[in-house]
Amino acid sequence: MRLLVTVAASLALATAGLAQDKKTEIKKVPAQYSNPASGPEMFKQYCAACHGVDGKGTGPAAAALKKTPADLTLLSAKNNGKFPALKVINTIQGADIAASHGSRDMPIWGDIFRSFGGGQMITEMRVKNLSSHIESIQQK
Numbered sequence: 803m804r805l806l807v808t809v810a811a812s813l814a815l816a817t818a819g820l821a822q823d824k825k826t827e828i829k830k831v832p833a834q835y836s837n838p839a840s841g842p843e844m845f846k847q848y849c850a851a852c853h854g855v856d857g858k859g860t861g862p863a864a865a866a867l868k869k870t871p872a873d874l875t876l877l878s879a880k881n882n883g884k885f886p887a888l889k890v891i892n893t894i895q896g897a898d899i900a901a902s903h904g905s906r907d908m909p910i911w912g913d914i915f916r917s918f919g920g921g922q923m924i925t926e927m928r929v930k931n932l933s934s935h936i937e938s939i940q941q942k
């Protein structure tokens with residue numbers, strides 16, 4: 803089954819989970835269409851549940867994951883000061899999946915974005931704008 807997460811649903815659920823002192827559970831709901839031109843908007847909608855609005859990996863759904871979501875503001879710092887754009891793009895799309903073993907917690911966004919339609923160009927625009935947004939939040 804494909805993993806689909808929206809921030810709104812995950813946020814609501816994480817809050818409910820806390821209120822009832824229950825373990826955080828991730829509710830998987832179909833990702834909603836968003837504006838492919840806005841990296842920050844897409845990040846809030848698709849990524850913040852796990853990575854946090856600030857990208858630091860402390861979103862409300864993070865506690866329920868096997869693996870802690872990466873702190874996306876340190877990618878340049880961890881790569882000799884250079885933003886690893888190609889790696890980020892491949893990770894978002896899920897292009898690196900075949901090479902890794904087992905499954906990952908993070909959805910394969912390439913498939914999800916393609917399901918929105920608009921063709922390959924729009925899908926690439928989404929991934930590129932997300933990558934640019936992440937590049938813009940790098941810590942110096």
Ligand code: HEC
Pocket residue numbers: 807844845848849850851852853863867869870871872874877889890893894906907908909911932
């Ligand atoms: C369901 C939780 C979840 C969602 C939603 C999610 N991620 Fe992730 N992400 C993870 C986890 C967990 C990792 C850690 C690595 C792994 O699981 O392989 C990760 C890793 C990454 C990495 C690799 C960082 C590194 O150190 O190289 C990037 C880039 C990334 N995510 C970007 C995104 C973007 C952009 C979105 C939204 C389109 C997103 N993620 C949505 C959970 C999530």
